[in-house]
Each structure stands twice: as structure tokens, then as C-alpha cells.
Amino acid sequence: MLLSQQRYLKDILKRAGMLDCKPVTTPISPTKAVSGPEVPYADPTQYRSLAAHAFTTTSDWVALKRVLRYVNGTLNLGLHISLFACLDIHAYSDTDWAGDPDDRKSTSGFAVCLGNNLISWVCRKQHTVARSSIDAEYKGMADVSPEVT
Known part of the structure; x- marks a missing residue:
């Protein structure tokens, strides 16, 4: 589909x-x-x-x-949903630390898949300024964790 x-x-x-x-x-x-x-x-x-x-x-x-x-x-693009025997949930997260040159806020994104099907994704600027790249990564992971629990 x-x-x-x-x-x-x-x-x-x-x-x-x-x-x-x-x-x-x-x-x-x-x-x-x-x-x-x-x-x-x-x-x-x-x-x-x-x-x-x-x-x-x-x-x-x-x-x-x-x-x-x-x-x-990109009008002809869409989201392909297929039947798949595996119902494992996989989540992928990435963060661009201090990527905005104006306010130095980081951008986080994640994708959640059920089997081979993408079921949720987000890309947005973080609300607060991260003091380090690991701080930005932790905030990104905190955004994705409610999606998979």
C-alpha cells in the first residue's frame, strides 16, 4: 500500500x-x-x-x-506500507549539536519503524541550548523514548 x-x-x-x-x-x-x-x-x-x-x-x-x-x-512520493512478519520496533535518533548559527540550539530527529514500515518520525529544533554534544544527544534520545514505550 x-x-x-x-x-x-x-x-x-x-x-x-x-x-x-x-x-x-x-x-x-x-x-x-x-x-x-x-x-x-x-x-x-x-x-x-x-x-x-x-x-x-x-x-x-x-x-x-x-x-x-x-x-x-516530490508529488509522486509516498509512504510504502507492506505486510511483514516481523513486528520488531526499531528507533533511530540523530542530533546536530548547536546547528543553528543564530541561537546555537541543536536540531534532533528520529524515526521509528515497525518491521520495515516507518510509523513515526520527527525533526525539530531543541527547546534549550545544549552545553555539549552528548547533552544534545541525550535530549534527542529523550524525545524518541516515549514513541517506543
Whole structure:
């Protein structure tokens, strides 16, 4: 079975007027820094609506447009769910210590699989500044542990 949000994503692109935009392969530019001066969008109400639907928290219209171009290039992707005899739970976690150059907060992410099927994943900035890489890793592990208990 393939779970897909193609119709939902096309609706978001249509509201943004970007159905025929040129797709990109990454949601953020691999060569440009994320921090820096922001370019405000002319219609804040439409921007907030699109940003909420695109699951992004940035207030930079250029960055949001890039995310939407990435969405356009990944419309045919989905989550493949298959029957699998093994029902073992596997959790994977990783952390980028002090990865945000503006506030030095770390970013944590995890993925939880049941057999071969991905059932949960998260990637988010940690709420507090970690004093060391091991501190950041412990906080990341604390985020994933409720998912598997």
C-alpha cells in the first residue's frame, strides 16, 4: 500500500499559484545560509495560510517558495506500507549539536519503524541550548523514548 498526499499537496500549490513551478530536489538551498535578512511577503494572511499547510515556521517568503518547489518535485512520493512478519520496533535518533548559527540550539530527529514500515518520525529544533554534544544527544534520545514505550 502507498500512502500519498498528492491531492492535498496539489491544493496547496494551487492556492500559492505554483502548480507549474520548476521543481527542486532539496527543500532548502544547500549552498546558502538559512539565517540572514528576511524578505517579507506582501500578503501576510496568505503567507501564514501557506506556511501552516507546508509545515514550515520560517517567515521568509523565498524559503517558503523553495519548500513549495520541492513539494512540486516530490508529488509522486509516498509512504510504502507492506505486510511483514516481523513486528520488531526499531528507533533511530540523530542530533546536530548547536546547528543553528543564530541561537546555537541543536536540531534532533528520529524515526521509528515497525518491521520495515516507518510509523513515526520527527525533526525539530531543541527547546534549550545544549552545553555539549552528548547533552544534545541525550535530549534527542529523550524525545524518541516515549514513541517506543
